[in-house]
Amino acid sequence: MRCVLVAIGWENIALQALSAMLKKHRHEVYLVYDQALFDDKNYLCLKWMANILAQKDLVLQRIIELEPDLVGFHVQAVQYQEMRTLAKELKKYYRVPVIFGGIHPHSAPDQVLLSDDSTVDIICISEGEYPLLELCNSIDTGKIDYSIKNLWFRLEDGSLVKNETRPLIEDIDALPTIDKELFALHVPMHYAYLACPSRGCPFKCTYCSLSFLAEEAERLNSPRLRERSVDSLISELKEHVARYKPPWIDFRQPIMAAREKWAVEFFTRYKEEIGLPFRCFSHPLLITEPVVRAMKEANCYAIQIGIECWDEEIRKEVINRNESNECIKRATEILERVRQYYAFDYILGLPRLPKKLPDGSTEPLSEEETLESYQRELLGFAEFLVPLRYCYRIAPFMIAYMPGTRLIQHGINAGELNAHEVERLESGLHDNYMSGGSVATDPERLRLLNGYRITLRLMSILPPWAKRILLQMKLYKILWLAPFRLLISILDLMIAIRDRDATTYVKNYWWWFKKRFDKNYHLYMFKKRIKYEQLSDAPFQLPKDGILGKKTEQGWRCREVTVESGVETSK
Secondary structure (H helix, E strand, C coil): CCEEEEECCCCCCHHHHHHHHHHHCCCCCEEEEEEECCCCCCCCEEEHHHHCCCCCHHHHHHHHHHCEEEEEEEECCHHHHHHHHHHHHHHHEEEEEEEEEHHHHCCCCCHHHHHCCCCCCECCCCCHHHHHHHHHHHCCCCCCCCCCCEEEEEEECCCECCCCCCCCCCCCHHHHCCCCCCHHCCCCCCCCCCEEEEEEEECCCCCCHHHHEEEEHHHHCCCEEEEEHHHHHHHHHHHHHHHHHCCCCEEECCCCCCCCHHHHHHHHHHHHHHCEEEEECCCCHHHHHHHHHHHHHCCCCEEEEEEEEECHHHHCCCCCCCCCCCCCCHHHHHHHHHHCCCEEEEECCCCCCCCCCCCEEEEEEEEEEHHHHHHHHHHHHHHHHHHCEEEEEEEEEECCCCCCCCCCHHHCCCCCCCCHHHHHHCCCCCCCCCCCCCCCCCCCHHHHHHHHHHHHHHHHCHHHHHHHHHHHHHHHHCCCCCHHHHHHHHHHHHHHHHHHHHHHHHHHHHHHHHHCEEEECCCCCCCCCCCCCCCCCCCCCCCCECCCCCEEEEEEEEECEEEEEEEEECC
């Protein structure tokens, strides 16, 4: 059976895991990948450049050329509309079942499957390795099994099959090693190696899409965090480092070292057997001196830590983060003492708590009260940053409400969201935190937040004495009036020059740009476009009996049609 996976943006470990499982069971797997150069919604968006280098029609063409039996789309909220449009176009020319997986279908399943067209046939809820394997096995028999757990189906008559969710995979060591070769043609593996040491997260921050996965884990009586064994992770790194020879490792997991014992053991072995520089993510509550020293000795060049908010009440009540500012200060003292470089993530524009009225009811803060609250919070955080010497980057992001998260209710309570905006969120019509976020369009608020965004970025570049002057003289107020986009671009350039991960992004963009002009690449931008003939009948939909029928050059033909005496008869 031939499965085509479609991805937009950056390298995707989830798809590599799915591919490894399918290939282990002798299914064919192909990747159709569009980096969406200068339009990936996550890092760098330059619309005019994106339009020049766009290759959406070639992506569609490549899918059809592969004549798949199943097409799977990995979908994040910010990509949903684009993926849906691509899938809809595909069904005009080719009969094939379409499955959507990823965090967005999981967080807004009814919205994805219950739209008024027949674009999406199947969605995957939660983890996909075993559900996708079982689906491919059933397609291989010519009849789709509609009882596969984790999968929802939309049938040709519009009815839905909603199967229950299976427990999360506890022994992730038992899964096959991720299929890095899936992306090898499309991503420069020799610039950095992307690794994932665990699944899930021990925390339930309301702004994060992993929060409702954590709640689901509890409902299913499954562990919220599942770590790989030290042996398994070291084995993968040895194999792939030898093959791709990357200069550094990027551990892409919200929490790298949830357990001190595991962390110390892993980084001790990593130092001896791998030794490459690496970057990872952590949490203030998990910063201990033994772990930080083990990381530094193992060649850690940066630990990225989510602070997110300096207002303790907002942090606790709105985003469900229970650490105090003193806890953050203690964690920072450890990092400074060990001389370990680190970075802070910060969310701008979090909703404020409603004020309580004398009669016991509540009402949202006024705009003036909201702005005052932001200023107190952000100035407090800026003052905390003044003496720090090893904080090499502060990354302030605009608030982005994620579908399915509890932060949405706080946004409604604060008057930031309404039913219409929630619907837009579920439809993937909001920007994400890297490209503007879900902030209100009030000019005064945007001016304030963007001014502090520049200020916080400067705090990681300036020496302590300059930071003190910036705050004491209130020079940051000038930044509120400065050309925001220009200053941010300049600061980003400075970061790109000195930071390993940022320079890697620059290298990736140059590599992808050159790829557009590679005649041997199947998405070569000057490749001849094929004009496909549209299907004469309706697009593919899942038959009620699951029988797929005959495979043709135009995909599955669920019904064979014969003509008897001028009358069409279905068999």
